[in-house]
Amino acid sequence: MFERIDFSPGIITYNETHNQNYMHEEDLFQVSYNQDMYVLDLGWYGNEYALMLIEQLNWSNPIWEKRTSEVLELEPIMLECVDYIKEKLLR
Template sequence: MLEKIDFREGKVLFNYFHRIDLEKPLKNYDPELSEDLLSVSYFNDEYIIDIGWYYLDGGVGVFILNLIKDNNWDLPFKREIIYEKENVEKSINGYIDFVYKLR
């Protein structure tokens, strides 16, 4: 998963997506999914794209994609909740494009 993503000049801080096969149902991977799945830094940490696995109220598991600006983790610059694993790659690519439009 994510092999097709071009992070451009982004510095991959960590990428743990290799732990999971997103072709299988996500419920089979609950122990392997965590808040820390991918983090990529752009422009000397001015922007960080970060994605993790979280549980919403009611126990629904989702991916949350954040764009962090100037290390303000308390107030993400942009946030997207991804309910379908098939949308992860598209959403990350959209965030990468967005970061470059900000420059």
Template sequence: MFDDIDFSPGLIAYNGTEFLDQEDIFQVRYNYGMNIIIDVGWYRKEFAVVVIKDYDWDNPLMEKRCVDLNKLHDLVQECSEYVREIIA
């Protein structure tokens, strides 16, 4: 689902994109001087994409929500580009 997105230098930690109706769908981890996570999940009625720094889930660096799969792809792309900018 996100195969065409460049997550480098991150590593895909979890890929459950075949089960889009579960809370945990996809996660990328970046460990380059700071712990950053891109997390994708389904929350009852919408998808959420969050960027987390240093495991502070209460204060995400970025949070995006949508209900459409095409929009979800765009949001994950946007978050990936954001992370690459802040770790550069």
């Protein structure tokens, strides 16, 4: 689903977005940056997708979060999050 996005220097650690049958599973997609200093996480939560950026594995307090119920909105939101991460890494 996100083949056109350059996640570098992140490493994709989990990806179920290629399988449409899994698009309503809680765990869908995850990218690790700097050995989990940042984790980009996409999941399905009841009636919406949540894309979150977690810093230093503090899952209870994401530093960035967007939600949508539309699959077509996931790629632009993912791009926005990746840009945010790359900006943070450059600081």
